[in-house]
Amino acid sequence: MSAEAADRSGLLPGSFAPDARLAALGSLAVLTAAYGSVLYHVTDVVGGSRLMLATLVGTATLAVATGRVLRVRTALLLAVLSLAGGFAVYFLSVPASQRALISPERLLSDTVALLTGLSVLRLTQANVWALSVAPTPVFLSWYLAVRRRYVPSVIVGGTVLAVLVLTGDAGLLTTLAGVVGAAAVVGFGTLDRHGGTATQVDTLVILLAVMVVAAATLSVVPATRTAPVLPDRGSPSGVTSLVDARDRVEVVGTIRLSPQVQFTVESQAESYWTTATYDRYTGTGWVRSGDTSPYEEPLSGPPGEGPAVQQTVTAETELGAMPAAWRPTTVTDIPASRVRVTPQGTLRPATTLDPGERYTVTSRLNRPSPDTLQAAGTDYPDAVVERYTQLPASTPDRVRERAATVADDAGAETPYETAVAFESYLESTKRYSLTVERPEGSVADAFLFEMDAGYCTYYATTMVTMLRAEGVPARFATGYTAGERVGADEWVVRGLDSHAWVQVYVPDEGWVRFDPTPAAPRQSAEQARLSDARRSDAGGVDTAETLNATPVPTPADDDSVVDATPTPAPAGGGNMPGNRAAPDAVADPVAASDAGGGPTLPSRETLALWGVVLVGVGAAVRRTGAGARAVRAVWLRRRGPRRDPDTDAVRAFERLAYLLEQQERPRRPGETPRAYVECVTSDDRARLVLRAYERARYGDGVDRETADAATDAVGELVRERTLPTRPFAR
Known part of the structure; x- marks a missing residue:
C-alpha cells in the first residue's frame, strides 16, 4: 500500500x-x-x-x-x-x-x-x-x-x-x-x-x-464476626485483628473495639495474655519472620528464676490465637498436634479453637526489678542485634534524631533508662484516640511529627522504632490486657481488651514488657464501649460471672517492671500498672483524632487513580476531537496580543474563515479567500476583514487603525454567531 x-x-x-x-x-x-x-x-x-x-x-x-x-x-x-x-x-x-x-x-x-x-x-x-x-x-x-x-x-x-x-x-x-x-x-x-x-x-x-x-472501586472483604478489633464507620473495612496470631499486622486508621467476650482465664496471677510478637518493621506494619514448628514439651523459658504460673483458657467464641502469659513453657489439655510454636516463642493453634474448648498453659514469668534492669549491660547476642535492631532504610533521619534527643534530654545512660524515657515521652506528648487517619509512609515518623493522637499500635510501633534507632533490641507484641476480674483467680477477656505493647531484650533476663500507651484514657474508652453495648442489649458481652461479679482487690503486679504500684482496673478494662496517663489524654474513643490543623493531602493511591483517570479522559478527548475543538474555540474568541498591523489583519481573517467553515461550509481546495467569503456571507464586516487581509497579504500593508477595525469586526461576528439565541445573518 x-x-x-x-x-x-x-x-x-x-x-x-x-x-x-x-x-x-x-x-x-x-x-x-x-x-x-x-x-x-x-x-x-x-x-x-x-x-x-x-x-x-x-x-x-x-x-x-x-x-x-x-x-x-x-x-x-x-x-x-x-x-x-x-x-x-x-x-x-x-x-x-x-x-x-x-x-x-x-x-x-x-x-x-x-x-x-x-x-x-x-x-x-x-x-x-x-x-x-x-x-x-x-x-x-x-x-x-x-x-x-x-x-x-x-x-x-x-x-x-x-x-x-x-x-x-x-x-x-x-x-x-x-x-x-x-x-x-x-x-x-x-x-x-x-x-x-x-x-x-x-x-x-x-x-x-x-x-x-x-x-x-471494588470493595474490600469485611471483617469476620469474631474479630476483636472492628472497623468503625468511615474507616477502611476488613481491618485485620491485632490478636489472631496472623503473621502480618498493618497499622490502620480508625477502629472500633468489640465488646464481645473472647475467652475466660483461670490463672494464679494477673498478666497480659500474649498472642504474637513481630520482629520485622516494614514502615507501615509488622511481619513475623520464620515459620512455625510443632510443639514439643517443654519450651525454653526466659533466663533467670522467674515464678511458674498456670493458666487455663476457655474459648467463648472462635479463637485464631492461643493467649498466654509470657513466656509459655508447657501446654496441656489439648492435643499437641493442634499447637504450633513460632520462632519468637508464642503459641498459635493449628486449627481455630471452637467455643467451649480449653487448654492449660504453664508460663514462667520474668520479673526483674528496676535495679536489675538498670544494672543490665549491653552484651546482646549477635542474632538478637541483627534481627531486633532492624529498621527500613527509608526511615527518615529525623526519627533517629528525635530518639537521640529524647534520650539525651532524659539523661538516659543505660538501655533501661532509654526505654523508660521513650515510654514516658510518648505517654506525655500524645493523646489516646481510636479515631485517627492512617498516615502515609512511616508510621513512627508520622506519629512522632505529624499526629497528635493514636492508639496502642501507634504507641508501640513508635517506641520500638525509637529503641532500635538507639541500638536497643526491641519488638512489637500483641495480645490482651488482663480483662475484667470476676474472681480471685478468674478473668473475662473481651475484644476491647486487645492491645499492643513493646518487648525489650535485656541480657540475662530475656524479653521484658514496656507499655507506652496511656492506661487511664484507654481503660475509659473500653469502659465506655462496654457500657454502650450493655445499654443496647448487645449479645455476647457478658457472662454469668461478669453479671454477678463483685469488686475484687487487685494484688501486686505480675510481670510489669516500670512501676511497682498497680493501677486498679475498671470493669472490662485490663489492669495496666505502671502507665502514666498523659494530662491531655482523650478518653472518648471517637471524639479525638490527629488534628493536624491543616488541609489533608490525598493519599498516593488516590493521586495515582486520578492520574489514570486524567490520562483516560485525555485519550477520550483526543479520540473525539473535543480537545482540538476546545482549543480552537478559545482561540476564536480571544483577540490575542497586539502585534504589527499586517499580522493582526491576517489573524483576524483566519478567525473569520474558521468561523465561517464551522457555521457554513469548509473552504474548497483552490477556492480563493475572496470567492469563499462572498459565497457564504454578505455581511459588510466580513468584507471589511477580507479587504484588510488582502492588503496585508498581497498589497502594500495596512495601518494600525485598519488592523484594529478588522479585529473588532471579526470579534463582533464571533460574539453574534456563537450565541445560540441570535439568528444567523446571511
Whole structure:
C-alpha cells in the first residue's frame, strides 16, 4: 500500500512504528517497576535496597544492550544459570542450623506456602532471596521485548507479579499498575508489529484507564464476626485483628473495639495474655519472620528464676490465637498436634479453637526489678542485634534524631533508662484516640511529627522504632490486657481488651514488657464501649460471672517492671500498672483524632487513580476531537496580543474563515479567500476583514487603525454567531 493510500485509510504512517515500540517498552517499564517495587521494598525493610536498585536498572540495561546481538537460546541459558546461581546463593546464606532442615519436601511445602499467602518478608534471608530472584525475570522480559516478542515478555514479568500477589506482598495499586502495564505492552506491541490506526491507540488507552478505575472501586472483604478489633464507620473495612496470631499486622486508621467476650482465664496471677510478637518493621506494619514448628514439651523459658504460673483458657467464641502469659513453657489439655510454636516463642493453634474448648498453659514469668534492669549491660547476642535492631532504610533521619534527643534530654545512660524515657515521652506528648487517619509512609515518623493522637499500635510501633534507632533490641507484641476480674483467680477477656505493647531484650533476663500507651484514657474508652453495648442489649458481652461479679482487690503486679504500684482496673478494662496517663489524654474513643490543623493531602493511591483517570479522559478527548475543538474555540474568541498591523489583519481573517467553515461550509481546495467569503456571507464586516487581509497579504500593508477595525469586526461576528439565541445573518 502506498503512503497516500495508507493515509487515506487511516493507518498510522510508518513513522508511528518507533512510537508504538517506545510505548510498548515504556509499558514494560511500568510492569517491571510494579514487581520491582515489591522486591525493592523487601530489601528496604531487611537490607540491600541500593544493591536491589542497581540490580534492577543494570539488568534491564544489559538486556537492552544485548537484545539484538544475543541469540535466543543463549539468552535462555543465561537466564536459567542466573536463576540457579541465585538460589544457590540464597541456600548458602541460610544459617547452617536451618539449612540442615531443608529437604525436597520442605522446599515443596515452602513453595506452596509462598503461593498461598506466605509473605516474602517472612523468609529468614528475605533480602538475599529477593536479590537472587530479581535479575532473571528482568533480563529475560526486557531481552524478549527488545526482540519484539512482547507476549512472552509479558508472561515472564507477569508471572513474577502473580507470585508476589499470591504471597500478599503486592498491594492493590501495585497490582493494578502491573496489570495495566502488561496489557499495554501487548496492545502497543501489536501495533508495533502489525500497524494500526490512531483511533486504536486512543481506544487502548481509554480501555486501560477504565480497567484501573473499575478494579480500584471494588470493595474490600469485611471483617469476620469474631474479630476483636472492628472497623468503625468511615474507616477502611476488613481491618485485620491485632490478636489472631496472623503473621502480618498493618497499622490502620480508625477502629472500633468489640465488646464481645473472647475467652475466660483461670490463672494464679494477673498478666497480659500474649498472642504474637513481630520482629520485622516494614514502615507501615509488622511481619513475623520464620515459620512455625510443632510443639514439643517443654519450651525454653526466659533466663533467670522467674515464678511458674498456670493458666487455663476457655474459648467463648472462635479463637485464631492461643493467649498466654509470657513466656509459655508447657501446654496441656489439648492435643499437641493442634499447637504450633513460632520462632519468637508464642503459641498459635493449628486449627481455630471452637467455643467451649480449653487448654492449660504453664508460663514462667520474668520479673526483674528496676535495679536489675538498670544494672543490665549491653552484651546482646549477635542474632538478637541483627534481627531486633532492624529498621527500613527509608526511615527518615529525623526519627533517629528525635530518639537521640529524647534520650539525651532524659539523661538516659543505660538501655533501661532509654526505654523508660521513650515510654514516658510518648505517654506525655500524645493523646489516646481510636479515631485517627492512617498516615502515609512511616508510621513512627508520622506519629512522632505529624499526629497528635493514636492508639496502642501507634504507641508501640513508635517506641520500638525509637529503641532500635538507639541500638536497643526491641519488638512489637500483641495480645490482651488482663480483662475484667470476676474472681480471685478468674478473668473475662473481651475484644476491647486487645492491645499492643513493646518487648525489650535485656541480657540475662530475656524479653521484658514496656507499655507506652496511656492506661487511664484507654481503660475509659473500653469502659465506655462496654457500657454502650450493655445499654443496647448487645449479645455476647457478658457472662454469668461478669453479671454477678463483685469488686475484687487487685494484688501486686505480675510481670510489669516500670512501676511497682498497680493501677486498679475498671470493669472490662485490663489492669495496666505502671502507665502514666498523659494530662491531655482523650478518653472518648471517637471524639479525638490527629488534628493536624491543616488541609489533608490525598493519599498516593488516590493521586495515582486520578492520574489514570486524567490520562483516560485525555485519550477520550483526543479520540473525539473535543480537545482540538476546545482549543480552537478559545482561540476564536480571544483577540490575542497586539502585534504589527499586517499580522493582526491576517489573524483576524483566519478567525473569520474558521468561523465561517464551522457555521457554513469548509473552504474548497483552490477556492480563493475572496470567492469563499462572498459565497457564504454578505455581511459588510466580513468584507471589511477580507479587504484588510488582502492588503496585508498581497498589497502594500495596512495601518494600525485598519488592523484594529478588522479585529473588532471579526470579534463582533464571533460574539453574534456563537450565541445560540441570535439568528444567523446571511
